[in-house]
Amino acid sequence: MKNRLKQLRAVHGLSQGALAARLDVSRQTVNALENGRYDPSLPLAFRIARLFDASIEDVFEDQATSSGKQKPRPDQ
Amino acid sequence: MRIGRFYREFGLAMLAYAIVSVISLKILGAGVDNQTLRTLISVSPVVPICAVCWTILRNIRRVDELQRAIQVEALAFSLAGTAIITMGYGFLESVGYPRITMFAVWPLMAVLWTIGLFYGERRYK
Numbered sequence: 001m002k003n004r005l006k007q008l009r010a011v012h013g014l015s016q017g018a019l020a021a022r023l024d025v026s027r028q029t030v031n032a033l034e035n036g037r038y039d040p041s042l043p044l045a046f047r048i049a050r051l052f053d054a055s056i057e058d059v060f061e062d063q064a065t066s067s068g069k070q071k072p073r074p075d076q
Numbered sequence: 077m078r079i080g081r082f083y084r085e086f087g088l089a090m091l092a093y094a095i096v097s098v099i100s101l102k103i104l105g106a107g108v109d110n111q112t113l114r115t116l117i118s119v120s121p122v123v124p125i126c127a128v129c130w131t132i133l134r135n136i137r138r139v140d141e142l143q144r145a146i147q148v149e150a151l152a153f154s155l156a157g158t159a160i161i162t163m164g165y166g167f168l169e170s171v172g173y174p175r176i177t178m179f180a181v182w183p184l185m186a187v188l189w190t191i192g193l194f195y196g197e198r199r200y201k
Contacts, residue, residue, distance in 0.1 A: 040141070
């Protein structure tokens with residue numbers, strides 16, 4: 001799934017490590033999310049949206065409705 | 077940090093395993109007449125091995141969702157690979173190939189698990 005995680009993180013002045021700590025996940029997970037290599041579970045998606053004071057739709061873009069090329073997911 | 081805690085717990089359990097193994101071998105080497113006692117002493121390292129397994133399971137429960145997914149995939153790869161290799165070699169033993177001790181199974185699983193983790197982590201980079 002496309003997402004705006006990297007932009008939101010930059011706007012809030014957070015490093016990947018800092019964001020990972022706030023979300024209680026590993027930095028590897030944040031990196032994978034930003035690169036579109038991993039889609040979060042619903043609870044994690046809600047935590048991310050709440051952290052950035054945004055809706056899930058503001059953070060994540062459904063692949064079915066997005067346009068443009070996507071990096072293929074590992075399981076595709 | 078979670079990973080530091082895991083290595084500490086895992087390290088202590090492995091140390092316990094090494095100590096119990098050495099002591100049990102020394103005792104058995106000195107000679108134990110009683111068969112029941114010999115059996116109990118020889119399997120005593122299994123107790124710290126259970127602790128090692130417990131630390132691994134605890135760590136898998138503690139890590140985040142992506143790491144858990146990577147671990148599960150790596151374990152599935154290790155399980156499948158170990159099944160294929162041990163079953164395959166079992167057939168070879170039946171046609172005269174040298175018998176290999178059961179002690180070889182765990183190192184094989186560990187190597188395949190490590191390979192599975194390596195490729196699993198690369199997929200999500």
